[in-house]
Amino acid sequence: MSYSEKIQKTYLDQLKQIRNAGIFKEERLIHSTQAADIEVEFPSGSSLKKVINMCANNYLGLSSHPEVISAAHDGLESRGYGMSSVRFICGTQDIHRELENKVTEFLGTEDTILFPSCMDANAGVFEAVLTGEDIMISDRLVHASIIDGMRLCNAQHDTFKHSNMEHLESKLQLHSDKRIKMVITDGVFSMDGDTAKLDEMVEICEKYDALLFVDDSHASGFIGKTGRGTHEKYGVLGKIDIITTTFGKALGGASGGCVSGRKELVEMCRQKARPYLFSNTIAPVVVSGVLKVLDILSESTDRRDKLETNTNYWRKGLTDAGFILKEGDSPIVPVMFFNAKLSQDFSKDLYNEGIYAIGFFFPVVANGQARIRTQISAGHEIHHLDKALKAFLKVGKKYGILGLTKQEIIAKYGL
Amino acid sequence: MEEIKDVILQYVIDEYLEDDDDEITYDTPLISGGYVDSFSMVSLKMFLENKFKIKLPDDKATPEAFDSVNNIVALVKEFTD
Numbered sequence: 001m002s003y004s005e006k007i008q009k010t011y012l013d014q015l016k017q018i019r020n021a022g023i024f025k026e027e028r029l030i031h032s033t034q035a036a037d038i039e040v041e042f043p044s045g046s047s048l049k050k051v052i053n054m055c056a057n058n059y060l061g062l063s064s065h066p067e068v069i070s071a072a073h074d075g076l077e078s079r080g081y082g083m084s085s086v087r088f089i090c091g092t093q094d095i096h097r098e099l100e101n102k103v104t105e106f107l108g109t110e111d112t113i114l115f116p117s118c119m120d121a122n123a124g125v126f127e128a129v130l131t132g133e134d135i136m137i138s139d140r141l142v143h144a145s146i147i148d149g150m151r152l153c154n155a156q157h158d159t160f161k162h163s164n165m166e167h168l169e170s171k172l173q174l175h176s177d178k179r180i181k182m183v184i185t186d187g188v189f190s191m192d193g194d195t196a197k198l199d200e201m202v203e204i205c206e207k208y209d210a211l212l213f214v215d216d217s218h219a220s221g222f223i224g225k226t227g228r229g230t231h232e233k234y235g236v237l238g239k240i241d242i243i244t245t246t247f248g249k250a251l252g253g254a255s256g257g258c259v260s261g262r263k264e265l266v267e268m269c270r271q272k273a274r275p276y277l278f279s280n281t282i283a284p285v286v287v288s289g290v291l292k293v294l295d296i297l298s299e300s301t302d303r304r305d306k307l308e309t310n311t312n313y314w315r316k317g318l319t320d321a322g323f324i325l326k327e328g329d330s331p332i333v334p335v336m337f338f339n340a341k342l343s344q345d346f347s348k349d350l351y352n353e354g355i356y357a358i359g360f361f362f363p364v365v366a367n368g369q370a371r372i373r374t375q376i377s378a379g380h381e382i383h384h385l386d387k388a389l390k391a392f393l394k395v396g397k398k399y400g401i402l403g404l405t406k407q408e409i410i411a412k413y414g415l
Numbered sequence: 416m417e418e419i420k421d422v423i424l425q426y427v428i429d430e431y432l433e434d435d436d437d438e439i440t441y442d443t444p445l446i447s448g449g450y451v452d453s454f455s456m457v458s459l460k461m462f463l464e465n466k467f468k469i470k471l472p473d474d475k476a477t478p479e480a481f482d483s484v485n486n487i488v489a490l491v492k493e494f495t496d
Contacts, residue, residue, distance in 0.1 A: 140452065150454065157454035161433065174458065367449050368437075 022340075023363075028356075033064035034253060036379045040356065052384050054357040054374045056253075059222050059331050060303045061379025063253035067296065068289045072254075075288020087114075087281050088270075095287045102294050103258055107220070107228060107245070108237040111266040113273075114281050118217050118246035118257030119145040124273030125213075125244060125259050126153035130182060135175045138184035139163065141192065143215055146184060155182075162189075165200050172208040180211060187216035187230030187243075188223060191365050191373065193332030195223070198234040211241040217257070218332060221250035222304040222378075227297055241265065247286070252293040256282035307331055307378040310385060314376050317389040322402035324409070331376040335392070336369070338406060339413040343370040346395055353391035368415040419467070419491060424484045426462055431455065441484040456481055463487070469494040 018024045028042040034056060039048045062068055075095070085091035100112040115121040122145040126136060134155040138146065141162045150157055158175065160168040168183065175181055183205055185196040198214065205212045216229040224232025231240045242261040247254060259269050269276060282290075297303070311331045318325055318335060326334040337343040343359030350357055350372075361370035376385075396402045401409050420441060428439065431451050445451040451459070460476045463469065471494060480490045 138454065140455070147454075156457055158457045159452065159455045161431075171458065174461065362449065 022344075034058055035064055036061070036377060036381070036384050038356070042351075049351075049354070051351065051354050051356040052380075052388055054355055054376075054388055056375060056377065057218070057249035058253050058377050058379060059218075059250040059307055059375070060297075061377050062250070062293055062296070062303070063379075065293075065296070068252055068292050071292030072285045072289040076285045079284035079288070081285065082283055083280055086277060086279060088277065091280055093284060093287075095284060095291065096281060099282075099287050099291055099294075100258070102291060103260055106294055106298070107216075107243055107260050108231070109240070109243060109260040110263040112258050112260040113266050113269050113276060114287075115257045115259065115273075115275055116279055116281060117248065117255055118215070118244055119148075120275035120279070121244040121257040121259045121273075122146050122149040122215065123152060124149070124275040125242065125269055126150055126155065126182075127274070128269045128272040129242075129265050130155040130180060132156075133179035134182065135178040135180075136182050136184055137168065137171045137175065137210075139186065139189075139196065141189050142184060142186050143190055143217070146186075146215055150184070155180075162192075163194065163197060165197065165204060168201070169204055169208075172204065172210055176208070181208065182211040182213055182241075184213045185215070186218070187214045188218035188330045188332065190218050190332065191334065191360065191371075192326050193328040193330045193334055193373075194326065195219075195230050195233065195328070195330060198231055198236050198240070202234075202236045202239045212239075213242040213244075214240050215244045217244070217246040217249055218330065220245040221293075221297055222307050223330065226301055227304040247282070247290045247293075251297075252286075252289045254286045254289055256286055256290065303378040307376060310378065310380050310382075311376045313382065314374070314385050314389075317385065318374075318392060321389065321393050321396060322404070323392065323396065324404075324406060326371070333374045333376065334371040335374060336371050336406070336409075337401070337413075338368055338370055338410050339415060340370040342399065342401075342409075342413045343372055346399065347372055349395040349398065350391055353394060355388050355391045357388075368410075420484060420488050422466065423463075423487050423491070426466075427451070427459075427484060430458065430462075439484075441488075443484070444482050445484075446478045446482045451481065453478055459487075463491055467491050467495055 028040050030038050030040055031048055032039040038053045040051055041048055079093055083091040103112040126149045130153055132154040136150050136155050137158050139162055140159045158171055160171050188195050201212055219229045221227050223230050231237050242265055244259050247256040315333055324336040340361035343361055347359040357372050357374050359372050460471055480486055
């Protein structure tokens with residue numbers, strides 16, 4: 001026992017600083033399944049409030065789908081609850097390999113390896129395939145898990161301006177002497193909702209003999225005509241060297257992730273990736289659920305088509321109302337407020353109107369780029385979106401920001 | 416040193432600022448201010464070494480030393496004088 005008062009005070013002070021900075025995160029307890037309509041306890045101890053969820057990654061509305069739940073039950077019955085082992089000792093079942101093969105087919109790659117999460121996939125993949133002789137060149141807006149993964153890798157790092165192909169090309173020229181050059185991007189950027197120009201990136205990577213890495217967590221299942229991901233949208237199926245993605249968003253929303261891509265790179269992960277080697281893989285119950293999700297998506301594109309229709313409806317509604325949105329065509333639709341406090345106040349008022357959507361500000365997004373990130377789902381019906389639009393309009397009028405330009409909002413509320 | 420200062424400022428503007436970023440000055444905190452992330456320091460270090468024909472040891476190329484144009488000028492000066 002050495003948790004002295006002095007040590008305790010160190011942590012109390014740090015927590016106080018987080019609170020004072022206004023960035024203390026509090027969980028809101030959901031008392032229902034994940035869906036468009038949820039029941040929330042917030043603040044803690046208050047009575048339950050029915051709200052429309054506009055901030056889940058439940059893009060295809062499959063998180064609580066009866067067929068997925070039933071498949072998960074079957075998996076629990078037939079393969080048990082857990083494996084009590086890492087993959088290479090005695091933690092691999094037939095269904096783990098079956099899922100790897102199915103994901104490979106779905107994404108149009110050569111091979112796949114499962115990880116406990118996509119965070120783990122990104123934490124392990126760079127170190128497994130790159131060394132100190134190599135360079136990782138990443139888009140400046142890649143997800144935090146990629147940044148952590150790059151930190152764990154000995155290869156050098158550099159960055160290029162967000163989605164700026166000229167800048168990327170100049171970086172590939174600058175680092176032409178490196179053994180392996182790997183260009184790293186998100187497929188859909190989680191905070192902005194725009195997509196990486198993968199057709200141009202493939203061309204540039206071929207020109208400079210560089211590998212291309214794409215984290216498609218916010219795309220797998222619904223971006224592209226048959227939902228294969230950002231590489232399908234840009235017509236470059238089979239040309240991405242490494243794709244990482246998650247089963248914790250559109251593909252059932254439970255947990256788990258993977259690295260999918262060139263056979264040799266996947267094999268390197270199987271030999272060297274530490275989150276694969278030193279932790280259990282996805283539980284059988286979740287594997288069974290994801291297998292069913294892939295079956296559902298392979299049979300029909302109805303869900304991704306509905307999501308596209310909903311997204312267009314939502315974007316048009318907000319634009320017509322006079323809000324400033326980030327450009328894009330993914331179901332991530334950021335509504336821009338620029339001022340951090342305004343985004344928080346707006347979010348609070350939306351909640352009172354029965355709409356659950358969260359405000360983001362620095363350091364999660366760049367300074368002066370505060371926003372409310374709305375996320376559309378195939379689980380939303382038009383009446384959900386209409387109610388949410390009505391609430392946005394009402395609160396927008398209250399703050400007098402409808403139809404204002406960025407400069408006018410900043411002039412009114414500051415940065 | 417005026418010229419070095421301006422060369423570095425211009426490089427930082429071209430290399431790191433996005434179109435809708437505010438203007439920066441010689442004293443603007445670059446890393447703690449969120450303009451330059453620690454990964455992007457690689458190209459900044461390479462630029463300084465090539466431009467001023469110096470070799471910056473890794474233990475000198477710290478986020479603190481790169482946190483403003485003025486700090487970077489001081490670092491470069493240390494190795495050019």
